[in-house]
Amino acid sequence: MSALVHDFPFDPAYGFTLPELLDVAPPPAPDDFDAFWRDRWDAAARVTPEPWVGPLVEERTDGRVYEVSYASASGRCGGWLVLPPEGEPVRHGFVIGxxxxxxxxxxxxxxxxxxxxxxxxxxxxxxxVRGLRAEVPSSAERHVLHGIGDRDSYVIGECVADLWGAASALTELAPGLAGRGRLGYLGESFGGGLGALALPWDERFGAAALTVPTFGHHPLRVTLPCVGSGEAVRGVLRAGSGDVAARVMGVLGYFDAAVAAGRVGVPVLCAPALFDPAVPPPGQFAVFNGLGGERELFVLSAGHFGFAGEAEERGRLAGVVEAFFGRWLGARG
Known part of the structure; x- marks a missing residue:
């Protein structure tokens, strides 16, 4: 498509062509990256989810919606549960970031x-609205910095655990979904990055779709201006001393979605964008390029930015997502 007109003081395509984006390799992993995440997963797996399901919120031809809450390694989380229409059995399951x-x-x-x-x-x-905690900031610019001085206190680790907890709650509510490879994961932007971090360690997921995933290639990401949460991280690095910057970059190494992608063994459909002022495309493509298993690519014209033809493009992506999960999870229902 032709160049998108914008008024940002930087280029949201960052000068990268598609072939160049497909050459962005993930950064090196910390030596104990796998051990760190396996320990986090083991702790999360020991939590009994104790799901609570509220009254029916909405009934549609394509599903019934309920409020839900469950226990996670980070505390109690809220959200929404979708079940098939009345009388229809549960054959498939998804966690959606x-x-x-x-x-x-x-x-x-x-x-x-x-x-x-x-x-x-x-x-x-x-x-x-249902994950609010008194001690945790709710705005993206402050949330992304919460606990960033230490890998064990960084809030992103708690958010990943919340996805594992959601899978535990869902499989308790729908026991037929329990077992290896029975769940799908869907996540966009923040949810896409969290999904890449969560998937390698939880064998209950059998396939995933990650759209414009964030947290990819932090060493490159912090060199690129943006309007998203990454700019808040860049601000901390600019304002801090050399010791602060080194400590923050050390922590971010454990929360790099492109590094985690190399540990993902299940099929993944990744939809990165060529133009994105909030999540720089080189980081998004680093996630796709790093994927360690079967992978499928759908290139978006832009992310976090409206443009002519966006609805049609998103419609095509929805069809690709449906076909993708039909291939990888459909036969397991």
Missing amino acids: HGYGGRDGVGDALPLPLPGSAALLPCVTGMP
């Missing part, structure tokens, strides 16, 4: 990619 603004309902998550599906849509730690 959200962007860096939280969610106040199921939004455009319905219809789900496969018929006969249940889904849990969590609000992760600190995020509106």
Whole structure:
């Protein structure tokens, strides 16, 4: 498509062509990256989810929506549960992440990619409206910095645990979904980055779709201006001493979605964008390029930016997502 007209003081394509984006390799991993995440997963897996399901919120032809809450390694999380229409059995399951603004309902998550599906849509730690915590900032610019001085206190780790907790709650509510490879994951932007970090360690997920994923290639990302949460991280690095910058970059190494992607063994459909003022495209493509298993690419013209033809492009992506999960999860229902 022709160049997008914008008024940002930087180029949201960052001068990269598609072939150049496809050459962006993930950065090196910390030596104990795998051990760190396996320990986090082990702790999360020991939590009994204790799901609570509220009254019916909305009934649609493509599903019934309920409020839900569950226990996570980070505390109690809220969200929404989607079940198939009355009388239809649960054959498939999805955990659906959200962007860096939280969610106040199921939004455009319905219809789900496969018929006969249940889904849990969590609000992760600190995020509106059902993940709010008194001690955790809810704005993206402050949330992304919460606990960033230490890998064990960084809030992003708690958010990843919330996705694992959502899977535990969903499989307890729909026991037929329990087992290896029975769940799908969907996540966009913030939810895409969290998904890449969560997937390698949880064998309950059998396929995933990550759209404009964030947290990819932090060493490169912090060199690129943006209007998203990454700019808040850049601000800390600019304002801090050399010791502060080194400590923050050390922590970010454990939360790099492109590094985690290399550990993902299940099929992933990745939809990065060529132009994105909030999540720089080189980081998005680093996630796709790093994927360690079967992978599929759908290139978006832009992310976090409206343009002529966006609705049609998103419609095509929805069809690709449906076909993708039909191939990889459909036969397991």
